[in-house]
Amino acid sequence: MILSRRSIILSGITVAAAGAMPRFAHAAAGTPRRLVFVIQRGAADGLAVVAPTGDPAFAAARRALADETSGGAKLDGLFTLHPALVTGASLFAAKQAHFAHAVATAYRDRSHFDGQNVLEGGASRPYERDDGWVGRLLTLLPAAERDAIAIAPAVPLALRGTVPVGTYAPSRLPQADADLIARLTAMYEGDALLRPLWDSAVKTQELASDIGGNNGRNGAELGKLAASLMLPADGARVMMVETGGWDTHSAQRGRLAAQLRGLDQLVGALQTGLGPAWADTLVIVATEFGRTVEVNGTGGTDHGTASTAMFFGGGLAEGGRVSADWPGLAVPARYEGRDLKPTRSLERVVAGAIAHHYDLDPARVGKTLYPDA
Amino acid sequence: MSTHYLAANRFGLGRRWDDPAIRDPRAWLTRQLGAFDPAPAAIAALPGRAAIAAAYLGYREDRQAMRREAPDMPMSEEEKGMDPELRRLSRSEIRRHYVDAAGARLANAVATPTPFAERLTHFWANHFAVSADKITMIGFAGNHEFEAIRPNIMGKFADLLIAAVRHPAMLLYLDQAQSFGPDSPVAQRVQRRQKQAKLGLNENLAREILELHTLGVRTGYTQADVTAFAKALTGLTVAGLGKGAGQRLMPADARPGDTVFIAQLHEPGAQSILGKRYDQPGARQGEAVLRDLAVHPATAAHIATKLARHFTGDTPPPALVERLTADFRQTGGDLPSLYRALIASPEPWAGAPTMFKSPWDWAVSTMRALKLPAIGEKQNVPAIFTQLGQPLWRPGSPAGYDDLVATWAGSAALMQRVEIASRIAGRIGDRVDARKLAPLILADAMTPDIEQAIARADSPGQALAMLFASPVFLRR
Numbered sequence: 001m002i003l004s005r006r007s008i009i010l011s012g013i014t015v016a017a018a019g020a021m022p023r024f025a026h027a028a029a030g031t032p033r034r035l036v037f038v039i040q041r042g043a044a045d046g047l048a049v050v051a052p053t054g055d056p057a058f059a060a061a062r063r064a065l066a067d068e069t070s071g072g073a074k075l076d077g078l079f080t081l082h083p084a085l086v087t088g089a090s091l092f093a094a095k096q097a098h099f100a101h102a103v104a105t106a107y108r109d110r111s112h113f114d115g116q117n118v119l120e121g122g123a124s125r126p127y128e129r130d131d132g133w134v135g136r137l138l139t140l141l142p143a144a145e146r147d148a149i150a151i152a153p154a155v156p157l158a159l160r161g162t163v164p165v166g167t168y169a170p171s172r173l174p175q176a177d178a179d180l181i182a183r184l185t186a187m188y189e190g191d192a193l194l195r196p197l198w199d200s201a202v203k204t205q206e207l208a209s210d211i212g213g214n215n216g217r218n219g220a221e222l223g224k225l226a227a228s229l230m231l232p233a234d235g236a237r238v239m240m241v242e243t244g245g246w247d248t249h250s251a252q253r254g255r256l257a258a259q260l261r262g263l264d265q266l267v268g269a270l271q272t273g274l275g276p277a278w279a280d281t282l283v284i285v286a287t288e289f290g291r292t293v294e295v296n297g298t299g300g301t302d303h304g305t306a307s308t309a310m311f312f313g314g315g316l317a318e319g320g321r322v323s324a325d326w327p328g329l330a331v332p333a334r335y336e337g338r339d340l341k342p343t344r345s346l347e348r349v350v351a352g353a354i355a356h357h358y359d360l361d362p363a364r365v366g367k368t369l370y371p372d373a
Numbered sequence: 374m375s376t377h378y379l380a381a382n383r384f385g386l387g388r389r390w391d392d393p394a395i396r397d398p399r400a401w402l403t404r405q406l407g408a409f410d411p412a413p414a415a416i417a418a419l420p421g422r423a424a425i426a427a428a429y430l431g432y433r434e435d436r437q438a439m440r441r442e443a444p445d446m447p448m449s450e451e452e453k454g455m456d457p458e459l460r461r462l463s464r465s466e467i468r469r470h471y472v473d474a475a476g477a478r479l480a481n482a483v484a485t486p487t488p489f490a491e492r493l494t495h496f497w498a499n500h501f502a503v504s505a506d507k508i509t510m511i512g513f514a515g516n517h518e519f520e521a522i523r524p525n526i527m528g529k530f531a532d533l534l535i536a537a538v539r540h541p542a543m544l545l546y547l548d549q550a551q552s553f554g555p556d557s558p559v560a561q562r563v564q565r566r567q568k569q570a571k572l573g574l575n576e577n578l579a580r581e582i583l584e585l586h587t588l589g590v591r592t593g594y595t596q597a598d599v600t601a602f603a604k605a606l607t608g609l610t611v612a613g614l615g616k617g618a619g620q621r622l623m624p625a626d627a628r629p630g631d632t633v634f635i636a637q638l639h640e641p642g643a644q645s646i647l648g649k650r651y652d653q654p655g656a657r658q659g660e661a662v663l664r665d666l667a668v669h670p671a672t673a674a675h676i677a678t679k680l681a682r683h684f685t686g687d688t689p690p691p692a693l694v695e696r697l698t699a700d701f702r703q704t705g706g707d708l709p710s711l712y713r714a715l716i717a718s719p720e721p722w723a724g725a726p727t728m729f730k731s732p733w734d735w736a737v738s739t740m741r742a743l744k745l746p747a748i749g750e751k752q753n754v755p756a757i758f759t760q761l762g763q764p765l766w767r768p769g770s771p772a773g774y775d776d777l778v779a780t781w782a783g784s785a786a787l788m789q790r791v792e793i794a795s796r797i798a799g800r801i802g803d804r805v806d807a808r809k810l811a812p813l814i815l816a817d818a819m820t821p822d823i824e825q826a827i828a829r830a831d832s833p834g835q836a837l838a839m840l841f842a843s844p845v846f847l848r849r
Binding site for chain 1: 729778782783784785787788791795796799800801802803804806808822823826828830831832833835836838839842843844847
């Protein structure tokens, strides 16, 4: 057991009956490195998270959403950070944030299922692997840095592999997230029995487990929990946190802002909660693919290709910069005429950050994490 | 038409992930009537009545000891999170019997190759409902279904009725175990000794048999019929659990938890019920009444209506009710004949699935759809159904749970299902592809809307939650 029962209770959760913790070796003393992988399920719009406001084609393509990042931090001559990322902006100023733009996995179609499978499994095609890149990374790490855990009811694909991994989930039933609720609202729309029942249920619903809910405070709670699981001397060293609700086909402005506010507070709470250990922590935030350059008819964006990955932590190689081999947003520069064109491999960027963080041979890391690449 | 979905969900308990395609739905259902196993392994492995009775007696002793020694024993963490009803019992073996029986019921329902027959078991257990609200009978609730209902659902209604009524759970639940003939030898003796003796008749079981199990409410029986029937039933009691005068009269070979007939508690003389005179001696008197009630025309109509409602909806089509009533009367309450008439009737197959699944049906069908376990091994099974609003074997009334859409289709109840679907989907994650599973599970009730919603979900887990929360899957 990596955590005392007391610290779990203090953090407001109890061990879920669903996922028993595997037994871990006690970590050695010292300042072990920590890794947090935050997955954004649903395809986060990289063009709104780190907006290429300096691209000449940006305003025309984004139309009503062109000012989505107004008031956000200017990162360089080309990019503006979404204003909800307040902690993100100050970490960037302190060279503790790095945004990698126009990146994508090897996957080129637009199914969430397949895209997440590639993002987590690290294969070049969907369903080729039943282990994940984080799971394989664990085999390269010393025992003191190998204790891994997911804040989820079951081990996500990214963490699966030969090294046993724990899971924690609040013992209370999680409330359905805002995105699922919105989708069910649409599904029940034409149902005379379910529609009124659902409407009244939703009215009384508090979106407790949704990181975008509660004005970002849910994200802060999740970050606090994650930090409390990773801080103790015998705590977890590698963690995966799941976030959903990024599939902004409609009304993107408000929804994405809420999601990013939650994510920002999550990162902020991690930084605060880990204290000095933040210096040896790497946080990777990534999504399965990006969204269309053009805004659709419902104030949202549809499934695209390249997006942005975010890296936070005290010892980044590329802290304080946006790295991109920028393809441009003009129609001929786009992938299939509609999406931000991927110019760099997300896998390679992740492998590079990991190799730097753990001081490992980049070629070995690349081959282990992404054997098919 | 959603023939395949209806066969699997209205008649069955939902399609299993590994079920072969149903080619002929009617033949598939009919075959189950012969293939039904009344004592499958999960259920046969449970301890019997003697062990349950011993657990109750142990509980009673412990509680007396506890009151003497530690009246304010602090609660453990586990107990704090528990249903208060179960918390009271958590320190005893009785609760284990209840929890284990619930687990066996669920495991069997999820695994069974004869889901139509299992549904009929659940239907009859609810028709002859006992509610595990009394400490004396909480451990017997599952045993009632397993030993009184299951072995008799493929026979005559009369035999099912007699087995359900004579089981200790029913005798304890509806106070028959404490009912004494007012003029029985024992009552006479007690009355001679103490002037204000309270030994006497309890009409509860007799009334509920007439109102709920057989004729149905307001079908013409009178208070005099109830009283006379209650007298005819006297003598029927449970060995070893009570404390009263009756216990001293138990036959020497009776073990605690056995149903026994004690002649000295039986009201002597003939009884007149529904205009017929019953002058049989002893236990045969009550049984004769039960056998007549079991084939009464009002009983036929009552059973036919309930069965028709369970397989069509709130307002069962009169033609179906009449057809089932006629079949019941012709065969003298032959249950398989009734089931065959139901399968052959057009009404249960007409239209789209309109009935709202009960929490039990919904949860079982969800679990059947999944190759991977939907719940953890240590999950407390009764807690799931308490949360979903249908505590197992605890309907709170001898009438059982209602079989109406409005009973289950509530807004909080709907949210509970969505949350549980979300939780289960979270456990399963990407290990099941809802896009492939949905056409199998929803079969011919699949709609383009649902197909599209699932395909567009933002993650495999969300897609699975949407399948289980889809308007079709919520219904049968």
